[in-house]
Amino acid sequence: MSSTKNDAQHDNAARTPSDAGNWASSTGRLNVARTPTGALNINVNGRLLMSPIQGFGKMWQKTYRARLSGAQTTPAGVIQEWKANFPRFWPAGNRFYGPITGIAPGEVGLIDLALPGKAKLSTGVLVLYADDESFTLMTPQGHIFAGWITFRAFDDAGVTVAEAQVLMRANDPIYELALFLGGNAQEDRFWQHTLTQLAAHFGVTASVETRTVCIDNGRQWRRAGNIWHNASIRTTIYMTTLPPRAVFRSVRNVATKRR
Amino acid sequence: MSQSQSALTMDVRPLNDQTSVIEVHGSITATSEGALMDAYNEANRGGTRAIVLNFSDLEYLNSSGIGLLVTLLVRANRQKQRLIAWGLSEHYRHIFELTRLDDAIGIVDSEADALALADMD
Numbered sequence: 402m403s404s405t406k407n408d409a410q411h412d413n414a415a416r417t418p419s420d421a422g423n424w425a426s427s428t429g430r431l432n433v434a435r436t437p438t439g440a441l442n443i444n445v446n447g448r449l450l451m452s453p454i455q456g457f458g459k460m461w462q463k464t465y466r467a468r469l470s471g472a473q474t475t476p477a478g479v480i481q482e483w484k485a486n487f488p489r490f491w492p493a494g495n496r497f498y499g500p501i502t503g504i505a506p507g508e509v510g511l512i513d514l515a516l517p518g519k520a521k522l523s524t525g526v527l528v529l530y531a532d533d534e535s536f537t538l539m540t541p542q543g544h545i546f547a548g549w550i551t552f553r554a555f556d557d558a559g560v561t562v563a564e565a566q567v568l569m570r571a572n573d574p575i576y577e578l579a580l581f582l583g584g585n586a587q588e589d590r591f592w593q594h595t596l597t598q599l600a601a602h603f604g605v606t607a608s609v610e611t612r613t614v615c616i617d618n619g620r621q622w623r624r625a626g627n628i629w630h631n632a633s634i635r636t637t638i639y640m641t642t643l644p645p646r647a648v649f650r651s652v653r654n655v656a657t658k659r660r
Numbered sequence: 661m662s663q664s665q666s667a668l669t670m671d672v673r674p675l676n677d678q679t680s681v682i683e684v685h686g687s688i689t690a691t692s693e694g695a696l697m698d699a700y701n702e703a704n705r706g707g708t709r710a711i712v713l714n715f716s717d718l719e720y721l722n723s724s725g726i727g728l729l730v731t732l733l734v735r736a737n738r739q740k741q742r743l744i745a746w747g748l749s750e751h752y753r754h755i756f757e758l759t760r761l762d763d764a765i766g767i768v769d770s771e772a773d774a775l776a777l778a779d780m781d
Contacts, residue, residue, distance in 0.1 A: 418718075418720060424758065452760040553690070616731055
């Protein structure tokens, strides 16, 4: 390596990049400092983050866009409101327990998703990145998909456009099948609803343009073992064993007192 | 594009018959897709087995930019090519670890190390 290249690398290492404050500083496993009342933290603490590289299914990029024509706002104004009211725009039955400090790099949010048949899925996300005009949530082991969702706003010929873009692979074979059997359409409806509500928040009606691109048609069978952390299965087991566990605890407490 | 973000430019050069280098200058953001993919197409000569990305002059990277690197990785893997990165500052190394790109992109300290890694495959 030439000395010029060594110097360049040294200079680069010494500089503090302007994006430094926008990224989560933690790595490795997720840690929830405080579980909000009503939230389930059974599939988040201790889980590893999953990029699309670690997922199982085909890799998809899904882009949902709403042009906020007529809205008196800016891209930064849209993102500020989106961060502040993030779960408010979601379809009914889904809950997001955000951090007290709001959507900021490194914070962890807990999620309860409504599944068909009144089933529930408890999971979470890390705020991977956030700046004035975008923020990105990354998923952990057990989530439906491995990857991230970037929410951003930008100016297009004088019109502010709001966008949600998902880059993902289904985390395991069960999720891959579920996405094929209707989960993909359900996810489309989820983000179309969110963007419609976001537009309504700014007093405008917007149709949502949806674009789906298959980035990688292959499935990563070596990742099939991700199923071990499947949050849907674990939530179901947790919920169905809740009553017997409560009875068992009561009986044990009575027995302990008698002794 | 904010004032902190400069435009992305790329220089592409062959390192040997099987390895090409893409020198990255500036910012990788959502608007970088065309430049990044054009550079990859130029680097992807017949018989290329490894693409080395030199990030010594990377000034700004956001999450959309990381998404583009994942897409580039998939394209390279489809051609059975290896992606190798060098010149990453401590900050950008951390981002590669955080986003777990380091599972699939080899990270080394110098161009010579990149070449050695490419030749190992």
